[in-house]
Each structure stands twice: as C-alpha cells, then as structure tokens.
Amino acid sequence: MSIEIAGLSKHFGAIAALDRIDLSIKDREFLAMLGPSGSGKTTLLRVIAGLEAPDEGALAIDGRDALDLPPRERRIGFVFQHYALFRHMRVADNVAFGLRIKPPHLRPSRRVIAERVRELLALVQLDGLGDRFPAQLSGGQRQRVALARALAVEPRVLLLDEPFGALDTKVRVELRRWLRTLHDRLGLTSVFVTHDQEEALELADRVAILNAGRIEQTGAPREIYDRPATAFVTGFLGEVNRLPCRVENGIARFADAALDVPKGLCDGEAFAFVRPHEIDLVAAHESAAGTAVVRALSVIGPRTRIHLDHGDHVLEADAERAAADALGLAPGVRVGIRFRTVRFYPKANGEPAAGERRCGSGG
Amino acid sequence: MAADRTIGESALTRAVLITAAVALLLLLLVVPLTLVFVEALAKGGRAYLAALTAPETLSAVKLTLFVAAVAVPLNTLFGLCAAWCIAKFEFRGKEIVTTLIDLPFSISPVIAGMLFVLLFGARGWFGPLLVRHDISIVFAWPGLVLATVFVTFPFVARQLIPLMQQQGTSEEEAAIVLGANGVQTFLRVTLPNIRWGLLYGVLLCNARAMGEFGAVSVVSGHIRGLTNTMPLQVEILFNEYNSVAAFVVASLLAMLAVLTLALKRALEWRYRAELVPASGVPAS
Numbered sequence: 295m296s297i298e299i300a301g302l303s304k305h306f307g308a309i310a311a312l313d314r315i316d317l318s319i320k321d322r323e324f325l326a327m328l329g330p331s332g333s334g335k336t337t338l339l340r341v342i343a344g345l346e347a348p349d350e351g352a353l354a355i356d357g358r359d360a361l362d363l364p365p366r367e368r369r370i371g372f373v374f375q376h377y378a379l380f381r382h383m384r385v386a387d388n389v390a391f392g393l394r395i396k397p398p399h400l401r402p403s404r405r406v407i408a409e410r411v412r413e414l415l416a417l418v419q420l421d422g423l424g425d426r427f428p429a430q431l432s433g434g435q436r437q438r439v440a441l442a443r444a445l446a447v448e449p450r451v452l453l454l455d456e457p458f459g460a461l462d463t464k465v466r467v468e469l470r471r472w473l474r475t476l477h478d479r480l481g482l483t484s485v486f487v488t489h490d491q492e493e494a495l496e497l498a499d500r501v502a503i504l505n506a507g508r509i510e511q512t513g514a515p516r517e518i519y520d521r522p523a524t525a526f527v528t529g530f531l532g533e534v535n536r537l538p539c540r541v542e543n544g545i546a547r548f549a550d551a552a553l554d555v556p557k558g559l560c561d562g563e564a565f566a567f568v569r570p571h572e573i574d575l576v577a578a579h580e581s582a583a584g585t586a587v588v589r590a591l592s593v594i595g596p597r598t599r600i601h602l603d604h605g606d607h608v609l610e611a612d613a614e615r616a617a618a619d620a621l622g623l624a625p626g627v628r629v630g631i632r633f634r635t636v637r638f639y640p641k642a643n644g645e646p647a648a649g650e651r652r653c654g655s656g657g
Numbered sequence: 658m659a660a661d662r663t664i665g666e667s668a669l670t671r672a673v674l675i676t677a678a679v680a681l682l683l684l685l686l687v688v689p690l691t692l693v694f695v696e697a698l699a700k701g702g703r704a705y706l707a708a709l710t711a712p713e714t715l716s717a718v719k720l721t722l723f724v725a726a727v728a729v730p731l732n733t734l735f736g737l738c739a740a741w742c743i744a745k746f747e748f749r750g751k752e753i754v755t756t757l758i759d760l761p762f763s764i765s766p767v768i769a770g771m772l773f774v775l776l777f778g779a780r781g782w783f784g785p786l787l788v789r790h791d792i793s794i795v796f797a798w799p800g801l802v803l804a805t806v807f808v809t810f811p812f813v814a815r816q817l818i819p820l821m822q823q824q825g826t827s828e829e830e831a832a833i834v835l836g837a838n839g840v841q842t843f844l845r846v847t848l849p850n851i852r853w854g855l856l857y858g859v860l861l862c863n864a865r866a867m868g869e870f871g872a873v874s875v876v877s878g879h880i881r882g883l884t885n886t887m888p889l890q891v892e893i894l895f896n897e898y899n900s901v902a903a904f905v906v907a908s909l910l911a912m913l914a915v916l917t918l919a920l921k922r923a924l925e926w927r928y929r930a931e932l933v934p935a936s937g938v939p940a941s
Contacts, residue, residue, distance in 0.1 A: 345830055366836035378827035382849040392835035395845070447835060 295356035295369075295450040295483050296321045297342060302351030304337055311337040312348065313507035319485060324477050326494035327487045329504035330530070335487045336375075338504070339453050342485065343372050355451065371444030373454040377436045379428040385439050386411050386424030392447035414442040417476075434465040441473075445480070452477070454486035458493060470497050491531050495519065503527050525639035528567045535573070535609050537566045538641070546638060548605070551584035555638050563641035566633075570612035574632040575600065575621055588627045591618070598623070604631070693911045696904035708905040716882045717890035717906065720798070724873075724886060725866040728805040732862050736813025737855070741847070743814075744821030745829065755818075761810050769807050770875025773800055796878030801886065804872035809862045816858030820851055853928040857921065864917040868910060 297319040304312040311334045319325050327335040340346040342353065344365035353360045360368055380388050389411045393402055402410065415421055418438035428436055437457065444452065457473070458466040474497050477484050488494050494501045495515040502512040503526075511523040522528040529536070539546040539553075541564045546555045548566070555564075578585050586602035586609060593599075598618035602609040611631070621629065666674070698705055708714060739758055743751060761769065775781050777794040787794060794800045828850065832842040848855075870888040877884045885893065887906055894903035 343834055345834070365834045366838075370834060372831070372834040374827050374831060376827065378831040380828055380831070380846055391832070391837075391845075395832075395835070395837045395841045443831075443835070 296354075297451065297483065297485070298352070298354040298357075299338075299342075300352045302338070302341065302348050302353065304334075304341060304346060304348045310507045312341070312351075315351070315507075315509055317502055317509060317512065319483060322481055322483055324474065324497065324499045325485045326498035326501045327485060327504060328489070328491060328494040328501050328530070330489060332506075333504040334507040335504045336455055339372075339455055339485060339487050342451075343370050343453055344368055345372075369448075369450045371447065371449035371452045373437075373440045373444050373452070373457055375456040375459060377428075377440040379436060379439055379443070381428055383427075384424060385420065385426050385428065385431070386415070388428065388439055389414050389424075389442045389446050391443060410446065414446055417445070418442045433461050434469055437461065437469060441476075450483060452482045452484040454484065456488060457486055458488070458490075466493075473497070495531075503530065505530075522637070525565065525567065528637055528639070533570055533610065535568045535570065535607075537568065537604075537607060537609075539564055539566050539638075541638070548584060553633070553636060559638050560640065564638050565641055567637045567639065568609075568633045568635070570599070570610045572634040572636075573609065573611040574634060575611060575613060575618070575623070576630040576632060577621070578628045578630045580630050585628050585630050588623050588625050588629060590625060591623060602629070602631070690911055690915075693904055693907050696900060697908040699904075700901050704901055705905055708902040709909075711902065713882050713885070714890060714902065714906055717885045717887050718909065720801070720885065721867050721887040723798070724801050724805050725863055727802045728809060728866045729859060729863050731806055732809050732866075733813050733855070733859055735810065736817060736858060736862075739814040740817035740821050741843075744818050744824075745826050758811050758814050761808055766804075766808050766869065766871030766873075767875055770804050770872035773803055773807075773872075773876050777803075795876050796880065796884060798884065800876035801873055801884065804876045805866050805869055808869050808872050809865045812862035812865060813855065813858035816854055816861070817851055820854040821847075824850055853924055857924050860917055860920055860924070864913065867913055 297317075299315055299317040299319075302312055302315040303310065313334075315334075315338060317338075327338060329335045337346060341348050342355075342360075344360070344363065348361070355363075355368055355370075380391065383391070386408075390407050393407045393410065396402075411424065412421075415424055418441055420435060420438055420442070423431070423435065428439065431439065437460075454473075458470055461469065470493060476482075486497070498515060500512060501515055501518055503510045503518065505526050511518050511527050513521075518527060519531055522531060528534055537548060539548050541547075541555055541559055541561050543561065544555055544559075546553045546564060546566060553566070584604065586604040589601045589603050589608065591598055591600055593615060596615055598613050598615045600611045600613065600618065600623060602611060609631070623629065665671075697708075739754070742748070743755055743758075774795050777783055777787060777800065779788060779795075781795070792799075794803065828846050829842050832846045837845065867886075868888060869886075870892075873886055874889055874892075877886070877889055879885060879889060879893065881893070887910055891903050891906045891910070894900075894906065
C-alpha cells in the first residue's frame with residue numbers, strides 16, 4: 295500500500311521533532327529512513343503507525359486519510375527497536391496475540407490460529423521454539439519473533455524501528471538480507487528506520503535522509519551517494535574529508551593548491567568534501583592539489599588507510615594495499631595528492647549544493 | 658586473589674560486630690515476639706481459647722477483617738490507577754500527584770484520624786449535613802474504613818510505580834498496534850507483567866490495614882463490640898490489666914505479621930526479577 299505524507303509537523307515542547315515533512319512511499323517499496331539520533335526518524339515512523347499524533351499535516355495510507363484511524367485499523371505491522379515482546383507469554387502466544395484479541399466474529403478458530411502460528415514460526419525459521427519464553431531466546435531469534443508477531447495480522451505495511459540495532463554484526467548482515475527476501479516474497483510495503491548508512495544503502499529501494507526533523511534528500515541508494523544534495527548528506531553517507539577553502543572568482547584556494555569550482559558557488563569561505571577513496575596518492579612532483587606528509591598507516595584487510603598531514607588539517611585517504619606499498623608509503627614521507635571528485639558547499643549553511651566538480655584522473 | 662584477603666575487617670572485629678547485631682535482633686525482635694505467645698498461653702490453651710472466643714474479641718476480629726476487606730481492594734484499585742497514570746503517561750502536575758501519594762507516609766496517623774473527625778464529626782465541616790441525613794461516619798465503621806484507606810493508600814501505588822516505570826510502555830504499544838483495545842491491553846499485557854509486584858503491595862497494604870492503630874483510634878470512639886478493631890482491643894484489654902486476653906489478641910496480630918513476612922520472603926525469593934523493591938516504605 296502506498297503512504298502519502300504531506301506537511302507533517304510534530305513538536306515536543308519547543309523542539310520540532312518533525313518539521314513539515316513531505317514523503318511519498320510507493321506500493322511494495324522498501325524505504326529506509328536514515329538519520330542521526332534525534333533527527334525525527336522514529337517519530338515519523340510512530341506517526342505513521344498511529345502511536346503519535348502530529349501537530350499538523352496529512353497522512354494517507356492506500357489513498358485513505360489515516361490520521362483519524364486508531365492504530366489497529368491501519369493494517370500496520372510494527373517491529374519495535376527492542377522488540378517489545380510480551381515477556382510473560384511464550385513465543386507461540388506472542389505470535390498468536392494479534393489473532394486472539396480480534397472481536398469474536400472476526401477471530402479465527404483455535405485450530406486455525408495454532409496452524410497460522412506454526413506457519414509463521416516456520417517462515418521466520420523458528421520451528422519448534424514456540425514453547426520458549428522471550429528471555430530464553432537470542433537477540434536474532436527475538437527479532438524474528440517480533441517479526442512473526444507483526445506479520446500474524448497480515449499487515450500491508452511493515453514498519454521497523456532500528457530493526458538490527460541490537461544485534462552483532464554477523465547476525466545483522468544475515469538477518470537484513472533475509473528480511474529483504476521476505477519483503478519481496480510477501481509483497482509488503484516496508485519502512486525501516488536506521489542510523490547505519492551501510493544498512494540503508496544495501497537494503498532499501500529508496501532512502502530518505504533526515505536531519506533535525508526535515509528530509510534532506512530522498513532517492514535511490516546510488517543516486518544519493520553519487521549526488522548528495524546537501525553538505526549534511528555528503529557528510530552523513532560514508533566517510534568524508536572536509537577541507538576549508540576560500541572561493542574567489544571561480545577558484546577554490548587551499549593551503550597550497552587551487553582548484554576550479556563549479557559555476558554558481560559564490561565567493562567566500564567554503565568547504566570542499568572529498569571521500570577517502572576519491573583521493574589518489576602520487577609521487578610528490580606529480581601533485582595536483584598539493585602535497586601532504588604521511589602521518590600514520592593502518593592496514594585493514596586488502597586496503598590501506600593513510601592519515602596525512604595537509605597544511606593544518608589531517609586528511610584520510612584509502613588505497614589498495616598493493617598501490618600503497620608500491621608508492622613506498624611510510625610515516626614522514628611526502629606524497630602528492632589528487633582529488634578525483636570534490637564537492638563544494640558554502641561554509642555558512644547546508645543549502646543545496648552548488649554542484650560538484652569531476653576532476654578526472656589527470657587532475 | 659591476594660588482594661581480596663586484605664580487604665575487610667579482621668576476624669575478631671567481624672565476630673564482635675556479628676554477635677552484637679544478632680544479640681540486638683534477639684533482644685528487640687525475637688524475644689518480644691516470643692513473649693507475646695508465651696504470655697498469651699500463660700494460663701493454658703483453654704484460657705487462650707476462652708479469651709479468643711469472648712464476644713468482644715470476636716467482634717474486634719470481625720471488624721478488623723471487614724475493614725481490611727473494604728480498604729485493601731479499594732487501595733488496590735486506587736494504587737493501580739495511580740501507578741498506571743504516573744508510570745505510563747506524561748501530564749502536567751505529575752510531580753505533585755507523586756508527592757500526594759506519599760502524603761499518608763509523612764503525616765502522623767493520629768493527625769490523619771483527627772482530620773476525619775474535623776471533617777465528618779458532629780461538629781465538623783460536614784457534621785450538620787450528616788446529622789440531618791442520619792449518617793454516621795466518625796465513631797462508626799465508615800470512619801474506620803476511611804482512616805484505614807488513607808493510611809494504607811501508598812502501599813500498592815508505591816510498589817507498582819517503579820516497576821511499571823522500569824517496564825516502560827513498549828509492550829502496551831505493541832499490543833495496541835496489533836489491534837488490542839485499552840481493556841485487552843491492560844488485562845493481557847500490563848496486569849500479567851505486574852502481578853507479583855501487585856500481590857506484594859497488597860500484602861503490605863493488608864498487614865498495615867489490619868495493624869493500624871493511630872488513625873483508627875481517633876475515629877473509632879472505642880465503642881466496645883462495635884467500633885473496636887483488634888489493635889484497639891489489645892489496648893483496652895491491656896489497660897484493664899487483662900493481660901492474657903490482651904496477649905491473645907496480640908498473638909493473632911503477631912501471627913498475621915509472621916505470615917505476611919513469610920509470604921513476602923517467598924515472593925521475593927521466587928519472583929525477585931519481577932519485583933522492583935520500592936525504597937523507603939516506612940513500617941507502621
């Protein structure tokens with residue numbers, strides 16, 4: 295089912311948790327809401343579920359105004375951050391809860407409920423664990439019980455609040471791939487909240503990036519990564535070096551280098567954003583954007599992470615280990631640096647990007 | 658580890674401290690409690706039974722049971738409501754409500770009793786109104802119930818508030834999203850999660866309700882066979898130098914205390930994780 299959100303605002307005291315949010319989620323879409331803590335993403339999810347009422351704005355689910363509907367009439371499944379399993383009930387009773395509380399004329403028979411619980415536990419790969427209590431399960435198992443419980447009432451929309459936040463890395467990666475498969479198989483519309491950009495980029499059809507109660511950008515993972523709309527998005531998606539510079543007549547001046555900047559960027563203080571893997575290290579005399587001195591090296595599997603002193607700033611660069619070794623990098627060595635992609639944003643604010651400059655391999 | 662051995666006091670100091678503590682416990686708690694039973698049985702089992710079945714004693718026992726049977730369910734209900742509001746909702750003036758719940762703990766029970774006399778006594782604020790309609794509250798059972806409800810009000814609420822606050826609202830929210838209405842949420846999710854804490858609170862509330870002396874003493878009027886509860890009966894019998902009878906009634910109260918303690922310990926031992934101990938509940 296589609297979800298349409300228009301002009302939605304919610305204040306907690308003087309703080310705007312949501313500030314005029316517009317967002318449309320398509321039928322069968324898997325949308326990630328990504329943002330730092332306090333950005334309003336969980337509040338938005340709770341408003342969709344009906345657990346919070348917005349101060350103003352509109353919410354339509356499947357073309358129907360949903361703000362006046364109580365949570366139970368929205369046909370939504372909600373997976374809570376810490377699962378919120380009913381601790382005094384066995385796993386099977388947790389899963390059956392949504393069916394057992396239906397009014398008598400809608401409630402399936404005992405036998406049907408038992409059968410449905412069995413199917414759901416099989417679906418989430420927890421066959422035979424129906425008699426356990428939540429406290430007797432591992433984190434990943436609890437997560438799947440929460441999912442089975444939410445799916446029992448056959449929701450059309452699945453909302454997940456930091457679904458993998460409390461799990462260790464290996465389980466997290468397995469579970470999120472499995473969740474994606476499940477989403478596709480059941481034909482759900484899913485929205486999940488996360489602060490983990492890798493998770494959002496890997497899993498979602500589309501990502502909405504929230505900051506301070508506002509949506510900074512929405513788009514396909516590749517699109518927002520390649521063309522971040524704001525300085526915030528650039529900084530939030532992956533690691534980035536932020537270099538102060540001064541723009542004069544279309545040229546950005548750094549400590550010991552100058553680069554052309556795209557049209558439209560006004561003169562004045564600015565920041566250049568460069569991702570570690572978009573920095574090429576070359577011999578010192580081939581330099582395009584100046585030189586830097588290696589401060590430290592660390593080898594992470596097949597790649598080498600290089601910390602560089604560049605004027606008053608520390609730059610982080612990332613290179614293949616073989617390439618780094620070939621350059622003979624060691625602390626104290628002076629190298630030349632080239633930026634493959636640089637994005638400039640004016641210093642004062644995070645207004646939409648002035649643009650970006652692709653320097654090409656030759657600088 | 659070597660460090661562990663050097664931490665703490667010497668064996669002698671420990672022995673002295675433990676002996677002192679045990680001796681004090683024996684002297685102040687165990688000996689008096691035993692003495693109650695020894696005195697009650699001083700003239701033999703027959704005398705014990707005779708004192709127990711004396712009409713005034715029986716009516717005191719009945720009245721105590723009656724007052725507790727009204728006050729404890731009322732306070733269970735009030736306590737549940739108060740704890741539910743305070744733990745699960747945010748509202749203006751919550752601090753004030755929380756403080757008010759503790760009021761009966763900080764007011765001397767005698768003052769509480771006097772307040773009711775001041776309000777409902779023949780010369781009290783509502784006195785003329787009550788006289789006109791021939792309703793008696795003070796010096797009658799409604800006064801005893803009111804005073805007991807007031808004094809024992811905090812027990813259930815104080816037990817439940819920290820427990821419910823610690824459990825948070827996420828399970829209730831999960832129930833609501835799954836389609837449960839308010840009653841279903843309360844009966845199927847909230848109540849089962851607090852049942853042992855609730856029982857614990859009710860137990861303490863009941864012990865205090867049956868043992869309350871001060872507030873009840875003021876509103877009772879000491880009408881024999883009519884408005885005397887067990888603690889009041891003990892006092893009267895004792896003042897009349899009828900020490901066997903006094904100790905017989907006292908022994909009943911002592912047994913209630915021992916039973917309460919035993920149940921309390923059993924609950925604590927069995928359901929420790931489900932009872933967040935409320936701190937600073939003063940004894941009566």
